[in-house]
Amino acid sequence: MRRAVFLIIPVFILFILSASIVFAQVQTRIRVVEASNVGSNIDSSLRDVTGQLGSLFSFSSYRLLRDETVTLSPNRPLSIPVHPGRSLELTLIRQRRHTAEVRVQIKREGTDILDTQVRLFPGRTVSIGGPKHGQGTLLIALSASF
Amino acid sequence: MTDPERVLVEGHLLECPTCRDALRSMESLRNLIKSPVEAAVEKEELPWVWQKIEREIRSEEKLSWWKGIWDWFDVTPLLRKRVLIPAVAVTVLLILLTAPLLFKKTSSYPGQSVVEYVESQTYNVMIYETENAKMTVIWLFEGPDQERSTS
Numbered sequence: 001m002r003r004a005v006f007l008i009i010p011v012f013i014l015f016i017l018s019a020s021i022v023f024a025q026v027q028t029r030i031r032v033v034e035a036s037n038v039g040s041n042i043d044s045s046l047r048d049v050t051g052q053l054g055s056l057f058s059f060s061s062y063r064l065l066r067d068e069t070v071t072l073s074p075n076r077p078l079s080i081p082v083h084p085g086r087s088l089e090l091t092l093i094r095q096r097r098h099t100a101e102v103r104v105q106i107k108r109e110g111t112d113i114l115d116t117q118v119r120l121f122p123g124r125t126v127s128i129g130g131p132k133h134g135q136g137t138l139l140i141a142l143s144a145s146f
Numbered sequence: 147m148t149d150p151e152r153v154l155v156e157g158h159l160l161e162c163p164t165c166r167d168a169l170r171s172m173e174s175l176r177n178l179i180k181s182p183v184e185a186a187v188e189k190e191e192l193p194w195v196w197q198k199i200e201r202e203i204r205s206e207e208k209l210s211w212w213k214g215i216w217d218w219f220d221v222t223p224l225l226r227k228r229v230l231i232p233a234v235a236v237t238v239l240l241i242l243l244t245a246p247l248l249f250k251k252t253s254s255y256p257g258q259s260v261v262e263y264v265e266s267q268t269y270n271v272m273i274y275e276t277e278n279a280k281m282t283v284i285w286l287f288e289g290p291d292q293e294r295s296t297s
Contacts, residue, residue, distance in 0.1 A: 011236060013240060052280070052281040053281070053283070056274060056281075056283060101262070112265075112266075112267075113266060113268050113269060113286070114264070114265070114266045114269065114271070114284070114286060115264075115265040115266070116261060116262075116263060116264040116265065116284060117261075117262040117263050118260055118261050118262065118282070118284075119260050119261075119262065120260075121260070123280060124260070124280040124281070124282070125280065125281060125282070126260060126261075126282045126283075126284070127281070127282065127283045127284070128283075128284045128285075128286070129283065129284070129285055129286070130269065130285045130286030130287060130288060131286060131288060132288055
């Protein structure tokens with residue numbers, strides 16, 4: 001009995017450790033926003049983002065186009081359409097205790113227009129913006145929770 | 147003292163008052179010593195003596211820690227090998243797996259850049275990063291006529 005316990009406990013710990021490495025996942029929230037100076041509507045779910053961006057940009061309107069939370073697994077790219085002809089591809093490169101390193105690619109008709117790798121921290125938003133969208137500008141806000 | 151000797155001594159004592167007196171004084175001296183010794187023996191705390199003996203026995207019985215671990219397995223040498231080899235293998239594996247986790251430098255974002263790299267062959271890129279606002283912005287400039295002004 002004692003011998004069995006002696007073997008089972010390390011195997012169990014090993015399983016937990018392996019599982020945490022193999023099954024590492026990061027919940028990532030993606031918000032696609034059209035920022036413009038047409039009107040002054042600000043979606044209520046964008047208060048945190050607009051509060052941060054307000055000091056940097058002079059847009060008067062922030063319209064939420066898409067709000068999606070996806071689960072990223074290591075080295076499994078996940079593609080999300082963000083605009084006709086454009087897509088966002090996210091790949092979890094590695095996850096550490098307080099950070100998730102994510103590769104972000106924005107593609108237009110299959111070609112990379114942006115390729116970047118960012119560290120996502122809980123409570124911190126990374127925004128990617130610039131491409132024109134309608135009368136405004138496209139903004140993609142990424143945040144992670146894990 | 148043999149019986150003939152004892153008869154001789156007792157016969158002499160009957161006739162000799164000096165030796166009788168000497169014997170009497172020797173007997174009183176013996177009684178004087180005997181009583182306290184017997185009393186001391188009677189008063190001796192035997193349970194304490196036993197405790198002392200028991201403690202000595204136990205300290206001799208105490209095994210070394212290594213022997214204790216070894217006895218814990220309490221198996222035949224063949225079975226001991228069958229248990230020890232996987233146990234050692236699992237322990238080594240655990241150490242190898244946990245050591246990098248324990249000794250790696252923990253990243254904390256104030257000392258690090260959020261953006262590791264940015265590549266764009268078609269756009270100019272600006273990165274704006276602030277720690278206080280917990281915000282990082284990667285801005286793509288589509289062209290001189292389409293650039294957005296920043297405040």
